[in-house]
Amino acid sequence: MKYTDDFVKPFGNRISRSSLFFTRLTVKFSKMFFGKRSEPLDLVAIPKGEVYKNFNVLTLVCRDDEQAMIDPETGKKLKYEEINPKKSLIIGTIRMGFGHWRIAIALASAAHSLGIKSYLLDLMSFQNTSIAQSIKSLENKYNLFSRLSQKWKWFNNHIWENVTSKTSLGLDSSLQQRLLSDFFVPAFEKIPKNIPIVAAHPWVGHAAVLNGCDRVVSMIPDNLPLAFWLAEGSIHTVQSPSAYMGYRTLINMEKKYPIQNCLKDEEIILAGHYVDYELKANIAVDCKARLQRMKKKEPRRFLLTMGGAGAQALKFADIANYCKDYINESKATLLINMGDHEGRWQILKEHLDKDGIGYTMHSDWKKTQKFINSMATEKITGVHIFLHKDFYAAVYATNLLMRQSDFMITKPSELSFYPIPKLFIQRVGRHEAWGAIRGSEIGDGTKEVTTPDILHRVLKILIEEDDLFKYNINSIIHNDKIKTYDGALEVVKIAMS
Known part of the structure; x- marks a missing residue:
């Protein structure tokens, strides 16, 4: 898969020079606020929290993060183990809002019922890294605007409705998330390349693909087809027939130039509703x-x-x-x-x-x-x-x-x-x-x-x-x-x- 600097044609489709310029500019300014990119994270697995008690899910933490390994109930340090790719998968998410986390729990529940061992990778959990700090900054802005949209009708109708649909619709949005996700690659650099990774957020999917992981599944939650959710190089799953048609044909996602290449049928699957x-x-x-x-x-x-x-x-x-x-x-x-x-x-x-x-x-x-x-x-x-x-x-x-x-x-x-x-x-x-x-x-x-x-x-x-x-x-x-x-x-x- 091409590195981010060379990635200018999402799924082989051309976007305008102006869209490419402003996309790169937006990402550049964002990264300026995030700070220096983190060094590769050395991750290990610990049996922590309710998600372990309920679904036997091991949580991935940094090997040198002593605080993250403390059991909040006993105050004792938990024993860790190395990531084992045999009959297991990684569920990648971000603790941004409730939706991505809820979908991750549904996956953990399903994996547990099928006898599959799962590891939870939450990009927001690495608190002392620029990865978590950048996502937290974006989450705060999203929450602020979401609340404002419920109080101020004009803002909702003229600004927020457009931001949450049109801004994320075009293929330049997929490109933007690709460029931005390069910032999150350090979380995947020391993970076994052959372990399946299920992404409950496109940043996880992009970062895993950029790192060379060859078994990446991107879960698309939205029923409205938005290029924001597409992570080229992964298999995409959707919840409904209308979403399948929309994403399969990249409907309304063109940016100045017409769509020449659709998603291949092996790149998208109608899975059904993501339910525990x-x-x-x-x-x-x-x-x-x-x-x-x-x-x-x-x-x-x-x-x-x-x-x-x-x-x-x-x-x-x-x-x-x-x-x-x-x-x-x-x-x-x-x-x-x-x-x-x-x-x-x-x-x-x-x-x-x-x-x-x-x-x-x-x-x-x-x-x-x-x-x-x-x-x-x-x-x-x-x-x-x-x-x-x-x-x-x-x-x-x-x-x-x-x-x-x-x-x-x-x-x-x-x-x-x-x-x-x-x-x-x-x-x-x-x-x-x-x-x-x-x-x-x-x-x-x-x-x-x-x-x-x-x-x-x-x-x-x-x-x-x-x-x-x-x-x-x-x-x-x-x-x-x-x-x-x-x-x-x-x-x-x-x-x-």
């Missing part, structure tokens, strides 16, 4: 439990999920206020996962207190898991807030709560593809719109609801009546039969073949 094995394997059981709660007239359980940027606090306050009487009458229960957003929780708390809405706080991970388990057999009422400092717990609480919930209220992000009835609230970026389109078309979610009056109307129907609820459940059962939710399992099989 535990959720996939228990679809029938969970749907049956939902229908039984419906027949017993138990409170409808709504799971509200805060995104990684923390942009939905005011929408959650509006939903809670509208559902106040339903909650008091035991017709609705709200399960609000705030993730690790302490600041956003304070905003929501002010509104709940002002509106006289009581709540129960869950912030101890062990007790949270015990409570969620109890929901399988007990009637749950009121409003429950979930807030955890640990990043894994902040993300995975949603996965656990999904099995015990009736509806999930979420923006149409990576959660669009999960097997639970979904009410889609306003997107945070235009690229997310197609997640809601996918969910509504296959019947396991609503259309995107963008205004409070429509949201309230939909909530009223979902709480007081059963027809939409039953339709969503029947659609999920049908989708499961045709293996719609098998994507994570398929990705692991593709990586290992």
Whole structure:
């Protein structure tokens, strides 16, 4: 594969000189702020955290990073082992928002169910390197603009919608990520070249390919085809037929010159939805439990999920206020996962207190898991807030709560593809719109609801009546039969073949 300086024709397609110039200029300025490129990282594997307890995943850390090897529970140094490429794979991600991390967990779950050993490589975890510092800087800006888009309508309509769709659409975006990813190559330089690497973010895919790794799979989460996600030299997987067609033909990705070369059929695979094995394997059981709660007239359980940027606090306050009487009458229960957003929780708390809405706080991970388990057999009422400092717990609480919930209220992000009835609230970026389109078309979610009056109307129907609820459940059962939710399992099989 060509080195970054020689890479000027993504997939053999020409882009304009002006696009090439500005792309290189943007990357050059970015790298100036990142600082000196890190030396090659010498990585080893340790059995650390909940991801090891749940899925036997070993976390990759620097050999000389004593602090990273400390077990937070015991305070003792963990024993490490070398990376062994035999019957194993590396799951590469970045802890930027919740989506890329959630997809990585889905892969870990699938690999564990298939008896495949997995290593977790999180570019954000190498705290004392320019790799993590650069990603953190970009994440802070993304989160700021995401929150601003929810507060300022003009900014959202005229700036953020374009940034999250048109800016990432053209092939120059793929080139830009390629050039930028050269900065992340040090994380891969001492990794065995023959171990499969599954990338939950294009920076991982590009960096692995640039390092000469020959078994790289790039997972594309977006249903809207964007060149941003393409990492030439890897195999790409998508979640839906429309995404397959769009990426296969590089639709609308030309930059001045027409597309001459499409992706080859062996370079892209329709895998299905990236869903954890535990959720996939228990679809029938969970749907049956939902229908039984419906027949017993138990409170409808709504799971509200805060995104990684923390942009939905005011929408959650509006939903809670509208559902106040339903909650008091035991017709609705709200399960609000705030993730690790302490600041956003304070905003929501002010509104709940002002509106006289009581709540129960869950912030101890062990007790949270015990409570969620109890929901399988007990009637749950009121409003429950979930807030955890640990990043894994902040993300995975949603996965656990999904099995015990009736509806999930979420923006149409990576959660669009999960097997639970979904009410889609306003997107945070235009690229997310197609997640809601996918969910509504296959019947396991609503259309995107963008205004409070429509949201309230939909909530009223979902709480007081059963027809939409039953339709969503029947659609999920049908989708499961045709293996719609098998994507994570398929990705692991593709990586290992």
